[in-house]
Amino acid sequence: MPRTVRAKRATLLSLAANELTLSQLLPGDDFPLIIRPLGSHAGTNLDKVDDRAQLAGYLSRVDAADFYLSRFVDYRSADGWFRKY
Numbered sequence: 021m022p023r024t025v026r027a028k029r030a031t032l033l034s035l036a037a038n039e040l041t042l043s044q045l046l047p048g049d050d051f052p053l054i055i056r057p058l059g060s061h062a063g064t065n066l067d068k069v070d071d072r073a074q075l076a077g078y079l080s081r082v083d084a085a086d087f088y089l090s091r092f093v094d095y096r097s098a099d100g101w102f103r104k105y
Contacts, residue, residue: 057084
């Protein structure tokens with residue numbers, strides 16, 4: 021399971037503006053990331069962001085103070101399908 025961190029909006033805005041490195045939040049990790057607001061469930065405002073520009077766009081449309089952030093892991097099988105076992 022990828023490491024997950026809780027981050028304030030201001031911290032993520034600094035990351036999006038390249039004022040903060042991703043390794044300062046998630047050591048050893050890189051884009052793409054999964055982000056969602058604290059307290060959201062069932063995929064509400066859950067998104068994959070591939071770079072700083074997408075992170076800035078996400079933050080401009082999702083109004084929350086705190087978020088969960090983790091590295092995206094592509095769990096597709098070789099045939100391209102996701103499965104739950």
